[in-house]
Amino acid sequence: MTLLFYLAGAVAVISTLCVIVQTNIVHALIYLILSLLAVAVVFFSLGAPFAAVLEAIVYAGAIMVLFLFVIMMLNLGQHSRDQERSWLQARGWILPGTLAAVLLVQLLNVLLVIDHDFVPTEVGVLEVSALLFGPYVLAVELASILLLAGLVAAYHLAKK
Amino acid sequence: MFKLIQDTLISQVVTLWNVFRHLFVKADTVEYPDQQPYMFPRWRGRIILSRDPDGEERCVACNLCAVACPVDCIALQKAETDDGRWYPEFFRINFSRCIMCGFCEEACPTHAIQLTPDFEMAEYKRQDMVWEKEDLLISGTGKYHDYNFYRVAGLAIAGKDKGEALNEDKPVDVRSLLP
């Protein structure tokens, strides 16, 4: 399980890097899907199979499909690839690279300070549901209201 | 609401049942090479050239068939024998163009060109679909056994002068005053 975790983590990191440097947008999306699936495997190896499957269904399965759907409509060709390449110059990497390095240092600090005798326990569907409809029921309801508002707004915009 | 259920569910289930019942119906397929279909005698298939009861070619090279042919698949050249009979020097049908319409048979004044129930004319080379007179001529009379053009036509040939054909009167002598 530990090996699986590190392997999946490495796949996630590498494929996310590929998303950034890839100039062909469809290939970038495929790497993004791969990264999400790798994160799902990470969840699975941490003992959260429900979260893993939801990651695959919702993020990789539904949201990314909509991304791809939009890209299909755009008809991006060589022109957009050249444009992407022109954006990927060394000058553009300085600020985001610095910010990411700061975050990395903080993250390493956190990881080194906290004692990580982390024993994965299985969090099944039942536990997740009990938490969602127990202490966090208000958050669930708020989220559903937000989604409903989004739905109504989308219907209103599309109707015109 | 009821109409929706009727359209989406009930009518589909009825269709499914009706199609399912075809499981118990005998198949209509004729397994052709193993099981030869019955061909009607007047079916329009491969074209032949027939001979008259005396064994001579019926075709008089009048070109009416070539004119009638909607796809121009018939080509022929007139020639004449010493005794005055007309015959085709060559007679060529390109079966890769022929549409088996039978117009040539209808146009033919001498019943020479006839369509037969044979339809198995597949070839590996396209050039083999062009049939010459030797390939087209049969030794029999086809569908009309007693008909002989030169015996009923007024044309004079060697051994048969004007007025000697069947049911033909002697030619009128226009210089005579007698009726």
Place this chain on the structure above:
Amino acid sequence: MEIGSGLTIGLILGTVIGVAAMLIWVERRLLGLWQERLGPNRVGPLGLFQVVADMIKIFTKEDWTPPFADKFSFVLAPAIIMTVVLLSFAVIPFAPNIGIVDSNIGILFVLAMASIGAYSVMLGGLSSDNKYALLGSLRAAAQMVSYEVFMGISLLGVVALSGSFDLREIVHAQEDMWFVVPQFIGFVIFLIAGVAESHRLPFDIPEAEQEICAGYHTEYSGMKFGMFFVGEYLGLVLVSSLITVLFFGGWMGPAFLPPVVWFALKSGVFICFFILLRAAIPRPRYDQLMSYGWLFLLPLSLLNLLVTGALILMN
């Protein structure tokens, strides 16, 4: 045999792919019967070796990649559908001692694989750089994303009744009564959504030959097309076995036949039913499909879930 051993995995993989290949022949013969024809009967006894002939043909055909295609996605697309459908078979319990994994998220795993399967169709159409392929994959994307929703919701009634996502537990929960009785509406919705997910007729709108050539696999040939083709049949087998497991008691049946035979028989009936659907029902229009799904099936499946939950709480 024990669950998850290498021998079992190999046997299941071989059987599933073999059945999917045989379906080429079964489907054509059955369609022939229902249309008062004979179907392929030349190659071997009853035309059985037609499968072999088709295989030889598909393997030796020129495997052509169009020069204008995006090669990476073009090659990836058919591999995705095969992988995804074969992975889904991992969680299906074929008999008490035959199966690969007993996962406590079995149904969700199948749903996740189905949703990833949508990429195969979309990437295939997008990378072909062809108008018909693009139209087909646009349709496929909308259709598969929509019908996944009802597929998932229609299953939740079964999950609520059995109290588990594990497919083996679900089969055990049906010892007294098959779930098709209390969950008949769920069964019908799952059946319709299953046809739409595996995009077979009457819902083969992504590849409607009469409208858009062959849809998303217009540019595919040779073994890459073959993988789409076999993937579709594998999807058919998958949906049939899922229906058997979820609604018709899986391997359960009178004891005079071994359990795995019962499973095969029940799945076979559903495979034949799907072929009958293809023979009988005409294809709906694209907008009809979408409005039928969202305006009729979605409320119905939600209502079904609501009533099921209420009844469980009452008892």
